[in-house]
Amino acid sequence: MASEPTLNELLLTMIRALVDVPDQVRISEISGEQTTVFELVVAKEDLGKVIGKQGKTAKALRTILTAASTKLRKRSVLEIVE
Numbered sequence: 001m002a003s004e005p006t007l008n009e010l011l012l013t014m015i016r017a018l019v020d021v022p023d024q025v026r027i028s029e030i031s032g033e034q035t036t037v038f039e040l041v042v043a044k045e046d047l048g049k050v051i052g053k054q055g056k057t058a059k060a061l062r063t064i065l066t067a068a069s070t071k072l073r074k075r076s077v078l079e080i081v082e
Contacts, residue, residue, distance in 0.1 A: 007068055007076055011038055014061060019046035035075045038065070042080075050080060 005013075008029055016022035021043040030037040042050050051058045062078050069076040 007036070007065065007072070007074075008038065010068055011040070011061070011065065011078070014064065015040065015042065015050060018049050018057065019043065020049070021046055035077060036069075037077045037079060040078060040080050047080070047082060 008027055011027055012025060015025050015027075019025060019042055024041075024043040024046070026041040028039045028041075030039065040050065049057070050061075052060075058078070058080060065076050065078050
């Protein structure tokens with residue numbers, strides 16, 4: 001049986017589908033006691049695509065991350081690093 005994809009893999013898959021330079025997508029995972037922070041770094045020209053108009057794409061990514069985290073009984077935050 002295949003193992004469940006991690007939140008990191010979920011984010012990577014979604015974000016790589018959005019950007020023009022998928023090879024430059026980097027996500028570092030910082031685990032705290034109660035919260036996991038995912039720091040996202042993309043190519044400079046892809047920053048706008050990940051954030052979206054008025055932050056709608058970033059908000060959608062965070063909503064999906066929150067839903068997936070809740071299912072795993074964890075708390076996760078997505079930070080987009082410029």
